[in-house]
Every structure is written in structure tokens, then in C-alpha cells.
Amino acid sequence: MKKLIAPLALLMCASVYSAEVDQYTTRHLDLADSSEIVNSRANAHVRTALETLKDQGCQEDLLYSELRKAFANHKNGELTIHMLHAKNFPRSVIGLRESIYADWNSWDGYLLGRPAAAKSPLALGPLLNIDGVRVATDKFEHLFGRGFMYFKRHYLKGHSLKRVFKFGIRGEKTIFGGNKLATGIFSYADLSANFNGMRFWNHILQLRDDVMADNQGPYVSCIDNKFVQVKDIDFRTYMDESMDESINCPKFASKKTMKKYLSRVEGMGYTCPMSQQTLTDMMTKYGDFSHWILNEEGPGKINYFGEFR
Template sequence: MAANSLTYSLLPTLVLTLTIAVSQTTNSAEIDSYTGRHLLTEDAQIALNQELNRRFKFGIAGANQAMAEAQTGCDTDKLYQQLRYAFAGNKDALVGNDIVSQLSDDSNIPSVIVQRPDSVYRDISLISGIDLYTGGLGAIIDINGNIIGVDKIGHFLAQGWDYFQAIEVEGGSLDEAMQWGEKTEASYYGLWTTGLFSHADLTANFNGYRFWLALLSPDRDPLNATASAYLHCDNQQWLINRPLDIADYIDGAWDEANNCLDFASDAIADGVQHNIDALQLTREQSTCPIKPQRCQLAVKKYGDYSAMLLHPRCQHAVSPD
């Protein structure tokens, strides 16, 4: 009896320790799509594109230099390695949360950051949402009227690469990669560390795969929507055909106020909705999806993939009369 009592008394501590370890390992991030969205007064598309293309060009230059030194000609391994390094912000690994921190701190990108104590997630407990306490919240930005978190750019680049590697390098399928994405949201990228499951994260992952694929193989775009490759090889060098425009990928399904969240418990869901209601927004501004028309466009865009990317309320959104 004493041993069992000791085991049960230690259980909360063990769970919290494990959760902290997972959070610190995965470095996920979250954002509040409601509290600060109406404070955004400037579109961030141009500024974000400038920063992403700066990194893009840096990565291409690095690949060309590495190929010249090794005398290998156009080497895809060196290309992907140098681009991952460049998008990581000169860090050793392409980690989404590093990108979130860098973009959130970039004064050239118009954004709003809501701190956890002021956010709609403020009542989620430490043990249910450890990453909300240790990692804080990332910034939100406006891209063509879509209010997204910069965490989605981390998912686009980092988890998009994970999908690409699993499919194009390791020989897996897109369905398998998307199932892996769902599992990570249901565990260490979502429910375990924040108490939240983000369908918008899955949408960003999917579009990130499309981006990495479009570098050289646009004809294999799963949506058949990419017209030309970003790069081509000429005289043993990678040359850029066209710049990266993040608006080619972002849509209303990247916005968690449209592509609704799921929660680890009904209590968390009720608490978050209570805090959204406390913002005293209009009913249309506080009920997900807040822009049903953008969900309808997303359903058309993603077609058969909609069921794995969109929350049911977004999939079946009906525009108000």
C-alpha cells in the first residue's frame, strides 16, 4: 500500500517532468489568433517575402560555393543542405521554433505579439500546456487578410521539409507523411505541450512540402497548381527562376480562427471560448470559422486533401446570408 501511495504521489511530478522534456526537445510554439488580430493594420507580405528571399538567396549561394569547392556540379544534396541551413537562420538545424523567434523579433515585419497572461489561453494549466509557459507565444501577421501566426512559417519550412524528406528521400507516401503530421499534432507538437491541436499547422506542413517539391519538380505538385520550378541548373550552378512569394501558399485555412482548433479536453475548450467571448467581439468575429467564405475557398483548393487538413467546421462552413 505504501509503495502504491508513493507511486501515485510521484505521478504528477513524473508527468510534468516528461512533458517539460518533450517541450524543450521539440521547441514548438503557439499563437493567439483572436486577441490581437484587430490590432494588425499593415499587410506583412512584402516584408516577409523580403526576409524569406534573403535566406533563399543565401542558401543558393552557399550551395553553389560548396559545389564549386567539391567540383560536383549541380548537387541536390548540397542544395537542400544549404537551404535548410539558410532558412534556419544560420543555425545547425531547421527547427520551426527558431524561425518563429527570429521572425517574431524582426522589426521590419509588421506583427502583433500577445503574451500568454493576456491571451485566450491564459487559463490553460502548466501541466496541460507547458510550452505556453516555457516557449511563450509567437507573433501574428496579416497576409492578404489572412491572420496567421509566424509559427506557421516554421511549420511551412521545417515540417514541410520533414514531409519532403520522408517522401522524396525515404520513399514514403504523401498520405503517410500527413498521417505523421496528425500524430505530431496529437502529441509533442500540439496536445501534449499546448493542449491544442492545430489543423492550420497541418495545412502549413502540406504547403511546405509543396514548396520544397517546387524547387525542382513543380510537375509533381499534389494540387497541380505550381507552374514553374524555382531553380534550374546552368553551367554547374543553381540559378533562381523566380522568387519565393509566400502568398502562393497562404490561404484562410492557415488562420486558426477559420481552421478551428481542437482541444485536449472540454474544460480547455470551454475556457478558451470563455476568454474569446470576454473580448466582446461580434458574434461573427468570435465564432470559428470567422470567415466561412475563406473556408469554402480552401475546400475547393485542397479537394480530396481537405478531410486531412481542415477542421470539420471549416470543411462544412456555410456563408452567412
């Protein structure tokens, strides 16, 4: 019985968090830029949070708790829920059976290959256009959720960046997809969203320097013992091609699943990465951090031990 506990726990966690992305099937279709809508709603949520806290002084932990009511995952985050479900919000939704994962079966990745997955509206994350960059809604979830965990560990608890990166990699190899009990897909783009989420949360108050020496904040400051918004959030600062899985290619739980993926991609006349130059630009942008968030090798089988050192 005890031998079953760990796999079952992993499966339950993965079923809550895992969503995959198809950046190929609809890339030829026009998609309206939603960055202004997302930014507007995000800043409205900030103002609502600050109004709630106006008589409670400037407690950093309370600010983050209040903001995370909007900036969280598809179950709890008001902003994410809006992106997923609001009428007239510009997004591209792809059915699993029409996607590059149409050939997936339970042996490739149980959560994506099981029959019930085809009926789930969240099996594949809808795509958004953020100032010309197509990213899936799950990247916002990683930015808000895992990004906050990165932020807490590095900036508040003092963990080294290497330790924080490895924490994120372990999660991606387990509950976030990169094994056969989950979806069988290890997403480097998720790791980039996690990292940029750490930066986003640090920029909120900007009490500590940005790890890339790019202090975008503060968005909120303490003035007369009250939190006040002093700068608008703009997610164009954070969303870039490192979160596009046709540029920052995934790896897979087995060579067989990798071949299925590439067969679909190449059958549409595409490659991964779609643009080597764009990937090179991302490597230049992120410098030494690239090792932890960018796939420089292209699609392959994920190595569960020794992949990142």
C-alpha cells in the same frame, strides 16, 4: 524509472517546438502587410545559398541543406529569427496573460499553463499580415521544418501521402501540443502549414509534380552545372486562411480546456470558425486533402485514436 523516460522525452521535445497562437485578441488592430519584406529577405537568402554552392555542382541534398540555414525554426532559421526579433518588423505580439489562453493552468496543458510560460516571449507566436491573411510565425516554422520532413518522406522516400499525413498528425498529438504534457492544443492550422511546406520544398527545384497540380516552381534550376535562381519565392502562394486558427479551428486535450477557449472567444463576441464561408472556400481549394488538414467540425476534444482514417 523507465516509465518516466517517455513522458520526460515528450516534454523536452515539446518545450523546444510548441508555440500557440491567439488570432482573436488583436484582430481588430491594423497590422501592416509584411509579405514584401518576407519575400525580399527569403530571396536574398536563396541568392546567398547559391553563391555558397556555386563551385559545388548541382547536388540536390546540398542545396536543401544550405537553404535550411535560412528556412528553419526560431532557433536556427535566419528568416524566422528576423521575423521574430528584427526591429521595425511589422508583427503583433500578445502576452499570454492578455490572450485567450489567460485561464490556462498546468492541467490544461503544462507548457502553456505553467507559471514560467507567462514570462516566455515565445509562448504565443507573433502574428504577421501576409497579403491580408494573418498567420503566426510558427506557421513559417511548420512550413519550413515539418514541411521539409513531409517533402523528404513523400517525394524523396516514396511514402504515400496518407502515411505522411499520419506522421504529421502523430507529431501534432504529441510533441507539437495536442496533449496535456505539452500545450493541450491540437492545431489543424499547423497540419496545413506542414502540407504546404511539402509543396514549397518540392517547388524549389520542381523535379516532381505538385500534389495539387499547381507547379509553382522551379525557383532554382541547374544551368551549366550550377544552381541558378530562375523565379522569386512568393509566400503569398502558400499562406492562406487554412493557417488562420480562427478559421481552421483547433481541438483540445479535454472538453474542459475547449470550454475555456470558447468562453474567452465568445466573450469577445467572436466565434470559431469566424467565417464558415471562408472555411468552405478552403475545403473547396484543398478537396480530398481537406480531411487531413482542415477541421470541418469546429472546436472539440481531440480523439487520440481513430480521429483520422
